[in-house]
Amino acid sequence: MKKAELDTPALVVDLDRLERNIERMKALIAGTGAALRPHVKTHKSPHVARLQIAAGARGVCCAKLAEAQAMADGGIKDLFVTTPVAGEAKLRRAVELARRARLSVVADDEAAIRALSQAAQAGGVGMAVVVEVNVGQDRCGVPPGPQAARLAQLVEKSPGLRFAGLQGYHGRLQGIPAFEPRRAEVRAALDRLMLSAEPLRRHGIECGVLTGGGTGSVALDLELGGLTELQPGSYVYMDSSYGKLAWDARGTPIPFEQSLTILSSVVSRPVKERAVLDVGWKSASADSGPPAVLGLAGAVFEFAGDEHGTLRGIDAMNLRPGDRVELVPSHCDTTVNLYDRIVACRGDEIVDLWPVAARGRSQ
Amino acid sequence: MKKAELDTPALVVDLDRLERNIERMKALIAGTGAALRPHVKTHKSPHVARLQIAAGARGVCCAKLAEAQAMADGGIKDLFVTTPVAGEAKLRRAVELARRARLSVVADDEAAIRALSQAAQAGGVGMAVVVEVNVGQDRCGVPPGPQAARLAQLVEKSPGLRFAGLQGYHGRLQGIPAFEPRRAEVRAALDRLMLSAEPLRRHGIECGVLTGGGTGSVALDLELGGLTELQPGSYVYMDSSYGKLAWDARGTPIPFEQSLTILSSVVSRPVKERAVLDVGWKSASADSGPPAVLGLAGAVFEFAGDEHGTLRGIDAMNLRPGDRVELVPSHCDTTVNLYDRIVACRGDEIVDLWPVAARGRSQ
Numbered sequence: 023m024k025k026a027e028l029d030t031p032a033l034v035v036d037l038d039r040l041e042r043n044i045e046r047m048k049a050l051i052a053g054t055g056a057a058l059r060p061h062v063k064t065h066k067s068p069h070v071a072r073l074q075i076a077a078g079a080r081g082v083c084c085a086k087l088a089e090a091q092a093m094a095d096g097g098i099k100d101l102f103v104t105t106p107v108a109g110e111a112k113l114r115r116a117v118e119l120a121r122r123a124r125l126s127v128v129a130d131d132e133a134a135i136r137a138l139s140q141a142a143q144a145g146g147v148g149m150a151v152v153v154e155v156n157v158g159q160d161r162c163g164v165p166p167g168p169q170a171a172r173l174a175q176l177v178e179k180s181p182g183l184r185f186a187g188l189q190g191y192h193g194r195l196q197g198i199p200a201f202e203p204r205r206a207e208v209r210a211a212l213d214r215l216m217l218s219a220e221p222l223r224r225h226g227i228e229c230g231v232l233t234g235g236g237t238g239s240v241a242l243d244l245e246l247g248g249l250t251e252l253q254p255g256s257y258v259y260m261d262s263s264y265g266k267l268a269w270d271a272r273g274t275p276i277p278f279e280q281s282l283t284i285l286s287s288v289v290s291r292p293v294k295e296r297a298v299l300d301v302g303w304k305s306a307s308a309d310s311g312p313p314a315v316l317g318l319a320g321a322v323f324e325f326a327g328d329e330h331g332t333l334r335g336i337d338a339m340n341l342r343p344g345d346r347v348e349l350v351p352s353h354c355d356t357t358v359n360l361y362d363r364i365v366a367c368r369g370d371e372i373v374d375l376w377p378v379a380a381r382g383r384s385q
Numbered sequence: 386m387k388k389a390e391l392d393t394p395a396l397v398v399d400l401d402r403l404e405r406n407i408e409r410m411k412a413l414i415a416g417t418g419a420a421l422r423p424h425v426k427t428h429k430s431p432h433v434a435r436l437q438i439a440a441g442a443r444g445v446c447c448a449k450l451a452e453a454q455a456m457a458d459g460g461i462k463d464l465f466v467t468t469p470v471a472g473e474a475k476l477r478r479a480v481e482l483a484r485r486a487r488l489s490v491v492a493d494d495e496a497a498i499r500a501l502s503q504a505a506q507a508g509g510v511g512m513a514v515v516v517e518v519n520v521g522q523d524r525c526g527v528p529p530g531p532q533a534a535r536l537a538q539l540v541e542k543s544p545g546l547r548f549a550g551l552q553g554y555h556g557r558l559q560g561i562p563a564f565e566p567r568r569a570e571v572r573a574a575l576d577r578l579m580l581s582a583e584p585l586r587r588h589g590i591e592c593g594v595l596t597g598g599g600t601g602s603v604a605l606d607l608e609l610g611g612l613t614e615l616q617p618g619s620y621v622y623m624d625s626s627y628g629k630l631a632w633d634a635r636g637t638p639i640p641f642e643q644s645l646t647i648l649s650s651v652v653s654r655p656v657k658e659r660a661v662l663d664v665g666w667k668s669a670s671a672d673s674g675p676p677a678v679l680g681l682a683g684a685v686f687e688f689a690g691d692e693h694g695t696l697r698g699i700d701a702m703n704l705r706p707g708d709r710v711e712l713v714p715s716h717c718d719t720t721v722n723l724y725d726r727i728v729a730c731r732g733d734e735i736v737d738l739w740p741v742a743a744r745g746r747s748q
Contacts, residue, residue: 027473027474028474029472029474029475029478029748030472030474030748031747031748032748063691063692085667085691085692086663086692105652105663105692105693106652106653106661106706107652108650108651108652108653108706108707109392109393109650109706109707110390110707111390111391111392111393112392112650115392130653130655131653131654131655131706133705133706134706134707137707154653156655159689160659160695161653161661161689161690161693161695162652162653162655162661162693163653163655164655165655165656193690287471287472287475288471289468289469289470289471289525290469290471290493290494290517290524290525290526291494292493292494292519292525292526292527292528293528296523298469298524298525300449300468300747300748301747302747303670303672303716303719304448304718304719304722304745304747305747307666307671308670308671308672309666309671309688325672326522326524327524327556328426328448328718328719328722329426329448329449329468329747330468330524330525332523332524342496343469343471343472343494343496343497344471344472344473344497344500353666355667355691356666356667356691359667359691359723360722360723360745360747361745362745381745382667382723382724382725382744384394384663384664384665384667384668384692384723385392385393385394385395385663
């Protein structure tokens with residue numbers, strides 16, 4: 023079957039581009055001493071995770087326990103959940119998961135560490151705990167400084183738990199398009215993480231991993247040093263936001279290719295000034311703005327409700343109902359989360375249909 | 386099982402409130418001569434559609450053919466697809482659907498009507514066609530005036546098709562919070578629809594339904610007259626955007642109750658100024674802004690990524706990891722579309738788990 027025969031909206035991945043992106047990340051990290059643990063919150067697919075592991079990734083990062091469960095179901099054995107675990111229901115999930123995979127979780131709170139230890143003991147399992155440091159995103163994490171070492175000591179003496187390192191992740195800086203401002207922010211974030219790593223060493227605690235980073239910072243993380251494990255996710259699929267990133271001071275474009283697109287159809291062309299597509303907020307995420315339009319110079323997409331978008335700047339184009347238009351998501355993670363499956367293509371040929379196994383697994 | 390035992394994020398509906406909303410809409414429309422055909426794009430659940438039909442709805446509106454298929458699978462027999470059908474794959478779906486349900490579809494284009502007729506004939510099925518008029522939203526639809534009558538005549542002489550009326554829907558005006566500006570826009574939209582209905586009568590074409598309206602306009606649609614079929618959807622669940630609507634010139638609040646909430650957990654309380662919740666863009670839609678916070682006066686939710694939100698304005702509150710916070714979606718349709726199931730509760734008691742059967746069915 024050909025891509026052109028698909029019903030729309032359809033989420034499509036170009037396999038050649040995906041494979042080149044995975045190879046490029048492997049080459050980037052090779053020989054640096056850092057390890058790659060890609061974040062699956064982008065693709066939510068054990069299939070892609072297996073491709074990443076085959077290319078040398080040591081395991082995966084998962085945003086939530088339910089996402090990690092979907093990865094375990096897909097045969098992935100080394101899982102790091104990058105969000106703190108809190109509450110009875112989540113503790114039960116964590117214990118269940120630790121029975122069938124090598125599980126690390128994040129913590130930033132004494133009571134949460136005690137609850138984790140109690141659950142691990144009661145369940146007869148072991149878990150690794152990474153202490154999160156707030157390196158500037160002002161989300162989770164203890165402040166930079168001695169507090170992380172105190173939590174690390176608590177983890178070390180808590181039955182069922184093993185201290186495994188520090189996480190310092192700063193999502194917002196990943197998307198700063200200009201190189202120098204991004205570089206300055208990455209350096210500041212790394213400095214904050216080191217402020218927490220130093221006291222560990224002074225207390226004689228084995229530091230374990232220093233984990234963080236993303237697609238927008240990976241080259242800088244490698245250049246500036248410090249992180250021992252890198253968490254990029256978006257590089258496999260890319261999106262129009264990451265597509266705007268300058269890779270270096272000379273403004274070189276980011277070396278990862280856009281492998282993910284939304285195939286849409288024109289459903290109405292009521293006037294020459296606009297066409298209406300069958301893609302709206304339910305098939306393209308809006309958190310990072312509207313998707314971009316591929317291959318139609320001057321055409322601009324505007325959301326027009328749950329299930330529609332309007333295309334403008336097309337006055338001279340002969341677009342008729344039934345014609346196809348390909349869109350580039352503005353944010354790959356949240357767009358992928360709208361689809362139950364993704365169509366894998368080589369050129370115009372459909373070669374596979376991958377379930378987005380962890381779609382909606384936000385628990 | 387109690388609501389408090391649920392893992393989070395969980396999408397919850399309060400059944401008492403849902404049932405009262407359905408009764409209120411029934412009472413509002415009773416005796417006006419207009420019929421109710423609620424839009425299922427809000428709930429995407431055959432279960433809720435059956436409650437609406439039991440309360441007198443004559444059928445349902447569906448945004449897409451795949452959504453209508455999910456309703457047919459759930460036993461709903463009278464389906465109106467409110468988006469134009471274009472392209473081979475969608476024509477095949479329409480024919481398949483017309484075999485097992487009473488199907489009406491929308492059209493605004495000559496070539497699309499010819500393609501529909503050809504597909505209906507080839508498939509040996511009949512379909513009703515509603516011609517869409519652009520009443521101000523500038524999305525699909527022919528301009529107000531004689532053009533709708535020309536398409537109606539084409540439908541009438543097309544084998545396999547039956548002309549069934551005109552649609553004039555204007556989504557943006559539904560959400561205008563102030564009463565008088567909304568009233569003015571509703572009147573203007575109704576006037577535009579009547580500009581297309583008049584020529585039909587002059588050509589001796591039976592007008593069929595005049596369909597449109599929504600939760601924000603329903604009282605005005607009834608007061609101003611003209612529509613014979615009303616399409617409100619959001620009234621069953623409501624959201625914080627519709628919650629701001631003035632119902633009349635005196636500023637009476639909208640009479641539908643918020644029955645839908647997102648149950649979330651605190652996963653981190655790193656400083657007194659903020660807590661971090663396990664709800665982000667993957668579990669609450671962002672197209673209409675952040676969700677509101679229920680029952681914590683002064684607390685404000687801010688999106689903090691795919692899987693997190695921060696809660697501010699809580700300095701004096703003793704919120705700890707594991708504590709529950711209930712959120713009100715800013716847009717019910719797109720938030721429901723993120724969940725595979727919805728938890729039906731009476732008070733704190735869980736009484737059912739409904740699949741969101743048409744989740745992701747955007748084709």
